[in-house]
Amino acid sequence: xxxxxxxxxxxxxxxxxxxxxxxxxxxxxxxxxxxxxxxxxxxxxxxxxxxxxxxxxxxxxxxxxxxxxxxxxxxxxxxxxxxxxxxxxxxxxxxxxxxxxxxxxxxxxxxxxxxxxxxxxxxxxxxxxxxxxxxxxxxxxxxxxxxxxxxxxxxxxxxxxxxxxxxxxxxxxxxxxxxxxxxxxxxxxxxxxxxxxxxxxxxxxxxxxxxxxxxxxxxxxxxxxxxxxxxxxxxxxxxxxxxxxxxxxxxxxxxxxxxxxxxxxxxxxxxxxxxxxxxxxxxxxxxxxxxxxxxxxxxxxxxxxxxxxxxxxxxxxxxxxxxxxxxxxxxxxxxxxxxxxxxxxxxxxxxxxxxxxxxxxxxxxxxxxxxxxxxxxxxxxxxxxxxxxxxxxxxxxxxxxxxxxxxxxxxxxxxxxxxxxxxx
Amino acid sequence: xxxxxxxxxxxxxxxxxxxxxxxxxxxxxxxxxxxxxxxxxxxxxxxxxxxxxxxxxxxxxxxxxxxxxxxxxxxxxxxxxxxxxxxxxxxxxxxxxxxxxxxxxxxxxxxxxxxxxxxxxxxxxxxxxxxxxxxxxxxxxxxxxxxxxxxxxxxxxxxxxxxxxxxxxxxxxxxxxxxxxxxxxxxxxxxxxxxxxxxxxxxxxxxxxxxxxxxxxxxxxxxxxxxxxxxxxxxxxxxxxxxxxxxxxxxxxxxxxxxxxxxxxxxxxxxxxxxxxxxxxxxxxxxxxxxxxxx
Numbered sequence: 001x002x003x004x005x006x007x008x009x010x011x012x013x014x015x016x017x018x019x020x021x022x023x024x025x026x027x028x029x030x031x032x033x034x035x036x037x038x039x040x041x042x043x044x045x046x047x048x049x050x051x052x053x054x055x056x057x058x059x060x061x062x063x064x065x066x067x068x069x070x071x072x073x074x075x076x077x078x079x080x081x082x083x084x085x086x087x088x089x090x091x092x093x094x095x096x097x098x099x100x101x102x103x104x105x106x107x108x109x110x111x112x113x114x115x116x117x118x119x120x121x122x123x124x125x126x127x128x129x130x131x132x133x134x135x136x137x138x139x140x141x142x143x144x145x146x147x148x149x150x151x152x153x154x155x156x157x158x159x160x161x162x163x164x165x166x167x168x169x170x171x172x173x174x175x176x177x178x179x180x181x182x183x184x185x186x187x188x189x190x191x192x193x194x195x196x197x198x199x200x201x202x203x204x205x206x207x208x209x210x211x212x213x214x215x216x217x218x219x220x221x222x223x224x225x226x227x228x229x230x231x232x233x234x235x236x237x238x239x240x241x242x243x244x245x246x247x248x249x250x251x252x253x254x255x256x257x258x259x260x261x262x263x264x265x266x267x268x269x270x271x272x273x274x275x276x277x278x279x280x281x282x283x284x285x286x287x288x289x290x291x292x293x294x295x296x297x298x299x300x301x302x303x304x305x306x307x308x309x310x311x312x313x314x315x316x317x318x319x320x321x322x323x324x325x326x327x328x329x330x331x332x333x334x335x336x337x338x339x340x341x342x343x344x345x346x347x348x349x350x351x352x353x354x355x356x357x358x359x360x361x362x363x364x365x366x367x368x369x370x371x372x373x374x375x376x377x378x379x380x381x382x383x384x385x386x387x388x389x390x391x392x393x394x395x396x397x398x399x400x401x402x403x404x405x406x407x408x409x410x411x412x413x414x415x416x417x418x419x420x421x422x423x424x
Numbered sequence: 425x426x427x428x429x430x431x432x433x434x435x436x437x438x439x440x441x442x443x444x445x446x447x448x449x450x451x452x453x454x455x456x457x458x459x460x461x462x463x464x465x466x467x468x469x470x471x472x473x474x475x476x477x478x479x480x481x482x483x484x485x486x487x488x489x490x491x492x493x494x495x496x497x498x499x500x501x502x503x504x505x506x507x508x509x510x511x512x513x514x515x516x517x518x519x520x521x522x523x524x525x526x527x528x529x530x531x532x533x534x535x536x537x538x539x540x541x542x543x544x545x546x547x548x549x550x551x552x553x554x555x556x557x558x559x560x561x562x563x564x565x566x567x568x569x570x571x572x573x574x575x576x577x578x579x580x581x582x583x584x585x586x587x588x589x590x591x592x593x594x595x596x597x598x599x600x601x602x603x604x605x606x607x608x609x610x611x612x613x614x615x616x617x618x619x620x621x622x623x624x625x626x627x628x629x630x631x632x633x634x635x636x637x638x639x640x641x642x643x644x645x646x647x648x649x650x651x652x653x654x655x656x657x658x659x660x661x662x663x664x665x666x667x668x669x670x671x672x673x674x675x676x677x678x679x680x681x682x683x684x685x686x687x688x689x690x691x692x693x694x695x696x697x698x699x700x701x702x703x704x705x706x707x708x709x710x711x712x713x714x715x716x717x718x719x
Contacts, residue, residue, distance in 0.1 A: 237525065307562035311625070314520065314556035315575040315632060316548045325574075326564060 047403075051396025057185040057198065058148040060114070060174070061140045062094040064122065066132050076130035087119035087126075091141070098179050099170050109167055115142040117199050142187065143180060145198045145390050147171055151182060152393075159389050188397065192363045193379065197390035200383070202398050204365045208278060208358070208373030209347060209405075211366060215282020216289055216346050221339050223286075224293030228335070231294070232301040233323050252291035259288045260352030268356060275357035276372040284356060285346040292345065296338020300331040333420035340413040344406050350377040376402045456691050458489050462706045463696035464683075467493045471636060471666045472517060477531035479512055479521070486512050489531070490692040492685065499658065499667045501677035501698065504687035505713065510670045513687070514638050516540075517668065518554035519547050535636075552579055555629035559641040561621035563613035563628070568605050571613045571624055572596060575632035591631055599627035600657055619650025626657060630665070637661065639669040643676060655680050674714055678702050686710045 068074050070093070073085035088111070095110050096102045102110055118141035125139065126132055143151075146162040150171060153159040163171065174180040191201030235241045263284035267273045273280050304327050312322045353359070358374050359382065366373035374382070376398060383395035470493035479487035487509045494500055502510035512521065519540060521527040533540040540550060552575075563571050572592045575581075582588035592609070596602040601623045605611075613624055622642060629637055639658070643651040658667060658680045671677050677684050677698065684701040686694045686709070694707045705711040 305562075307558065307560055308564060309523075310520065310556075310558060311562040311564065311628075312574075313523065314518070314551060314558070315578070315628065316551035317574075317578055318548050321578055325578075330565065 047396050047399050051393055051400050053152045054188065054393040054395075054397025054400075055185050056152065056182050057187055058143045058151045058180060058182050059140050060095070060143050060147075060180050061138065062091075062098050062179060063136050063138050064090050064094045065136045066090060066126065066134060068133050073133065076126050076133050082123060082127060085123075087122045088114075091118055091122065098174065100173070102170065106166075109164070110170075112163075113144050113147050113167060113171065115144050115196070115198055117196060118142060142198050145196060145388070147180070148198050149390050151175065151180065188394070192365050193361060193374070193382070194363060197386075197388050197394060200391070200394055202376070202379060202394075202401055204362060205374050205376045205379035205398070206401070207365050208281075208362075209375040211278035211369055211373060212281040212285060212353075212375055213343060213347060215279055215369065216285040217339075217343060219282065219286040220289045220293055220342070224290050224339070224342075225297050225335055227290075228294050228297030228301060229323060229328070232298050233319070233327065248291050248294055252295060255351075256288055256349055257351040257355065259284050260355030262287065263352060263356045274370060274372075276360045276362070276374075277358075277370050278366065278373050279369045280356050281353050281358050281373075281375065282369075284352045285349060288349065288352065289339075289342040289346050292342035293335075293339050296342070297331070297335040300334025300338065301327060303334060304330045333417050336420070337413045337417045340409055340416070344409045344413075347375075347409070348377055348402065348406060350381055353378055354381075376405070456688065456693060456709070458691065461491065461692045461695055463694045463701070465492050465685075465692070465695045467495045469496065470494055471496045471498070471536065473532075473534040473537070475532040477513070477516065477529070477533060479509070479516060479530075480528045481524075482526045486690055487516075488690045492692060492695060494666060494668060495683075497662060497664070497666055498683060499662045499669065499681045500683045500685060501681035502668070502670045502685050502687060503672075503674060503677050503713070504693075506672075507689075508687040509690045510685075510687045511640055514640055514668060514670050517636070517638055518551050518556055520556065522547060552632050553634050554636045554638060555632065555634035557622070557625050557629050557637065557639045557642050560645050561618055561625050563616070563621050563624050565612065565614050567610045568596075568613050568616070568624060569609040572627050572631045575628060579632055581632065595627040595631040596624075598630055598657075598661065599623045600653060600660075601627055617650070619646050619653060622646060622650065622654060623657065626654070626661075630661070634665065636666040636668065639667065641670050641672060644672060651676070674702070686713065688713075 067090065070089050071085045071087065073081055075081055091114050092107055092111050095114060096104070096107065099106075099110065121141055122139070125137075142148075147167075149159055150161050150163050150168065154161070161168075171180060187199060188201050190203055191199065192204030194200040231241065231244065235244075263280060267280045267283055268275060308326050308330065309322055312326050317325065353375060359378050360372060360374065361382070362372050362374050364371075380395050380398045380402065383391040383398060386392075386395075472492075472494040474490065474492045474494075477487055477490045477492075478485060490513065502514060504510050515521045516529055516533060517535075517540070521529065529541055535550070535554065539545065564574065566574075569592055572595050573582075573588050576588060576591050582591055593602060593606075596605065601620060604620065605616075605624075613621065616624065622645070626637070626642070643654050646654065655676065658669065661667060662680075662682075669677075669681065681698045683695060684698045685692055686701065686705075686707070688709050694701065694705060694710045696706070701710065702714055705714060
């Protein structure tokens, strides 16, 4: 009896110790998750805090008098005249009129408030509507980047404001009278890169990314799945297939910049393909993504229960029929998930694309697989390295767009897995 | 027959799912003559004629020189303790062991006087004639209709939709499942109960009109009511098919089979009419097993 009691006592003692251990272990776990979430939170607040202004543009609205004499233009349909005409002067005059107290002597200072591309906007508008000549039109233009920075970051020490005191007073006044306004930055989503931060857009990089991803997907998915099926279902088990398997795993661990060098040496130098184009980018990223897809597809095929295979074989299905009718449909969700995650990796890849020239300054939105292009992460890289501070917020905004793409791709992968997963 | 006396001293290891527990209480020094089977292993006009069949997993023998005839429209039950090789032997009959790389089969196995393991033999054709039902119900994760229609489709047994419908209905009727599922043929088969799933698997196997149906412990995952239904089904099917059933339940063997074969550690010890095996076994190992001294 006493023996039993003491034994119970010992157990109770050790129980206390065990529970303490368990609590401690749980605390470590919670701490680890807290650190991870904290890092994520810092990342997001930093990027969003710095970048949300990238989604805002500053515009100026004024009545522009389109005086033919002032512009040295009497026929807007004449290409030659349009080229020679002065489109800056009407803008300067219009703005002087808007600013009380500004005179003809201040024209240089006034001129510095208007975006250098505003005259191009005016020219295009007049080209489209030749009958506007001689009338007065209310039009909206981008302000100069210096004004943009001042409006958004007036009190921020991180930004140096390049306006002088006179200009600042003018801008404040115009802001009060809603001549200068801020609104959603549609320019950012509708144009390519530019030397002028206010004019710089991300559409070129998005289209470049989509083209590159398309090439990567149509090459790496079928090749990867076919390789996985062959290795898993048909290849004989011997030293050679073991060797292949080891090397596929090695390939998955090769630093991505090496793939860039390979692409440069093989696709560009050997095959003479053009630089900076989505096709070459897609080929390089295909090489990079293939191991990931093969490995995840093989895992998906392995997870198909052998009972299903046996059932089909027992009825007399041939090897090919077993694979096509049963194994492949059941493995497909896993294969797709792996592929999407591989694609998300490729979407965020920068280093190999630098080497094949997709880092060039490209203003136009690419219109094909053989047109020079850049991609989102490279655009971020380019802007983050720019001396103009106004590009920093564009870089942050571009990061947000990139993250949105990545998050939606991962969400798609999770949704597909949940949706297509069949139970047996 | 040139037989050698062997003493069983160690268990047979085989990499199959059927692990071999050591039988502590069995008469350790019982002598089995290799290749010698007591009872009535042979018949005049057999469906299967199996002579000196040996199966190896790598170097380890799993089946040692078994000779047996399986008659037409006969139900024969294989019984024996776990790991005795009865499942392995069963799977030789439609070459399901082919997919196991290290498995080798020796000896002569003939179905209607044609060699099963002839290298020129088409295994797809063989399996269309020798269907199989597995231990765990394994319906495809498809509709009930598609499960049954799969075999006829891949073998091209039905050219028109109406023919296929007929095959599906007949198979489900034979499997005693038609009344239960006729209104939900499009429902997913994995949503059925275990017993229904197993009967569906039987329907799927007989949909290709095989001559032989192999059943590997078809009721081990089922409750008694579902088991009773499957056993009824086996009795009905025996009118038109040859059935080979592996079972752990001696009562089941006694209820459904015409003949019973007792396996022990890779040997076929005794084959006889079922009631004879269970009432007056000739071999002492058989007697030990059926009286529950081990196994």
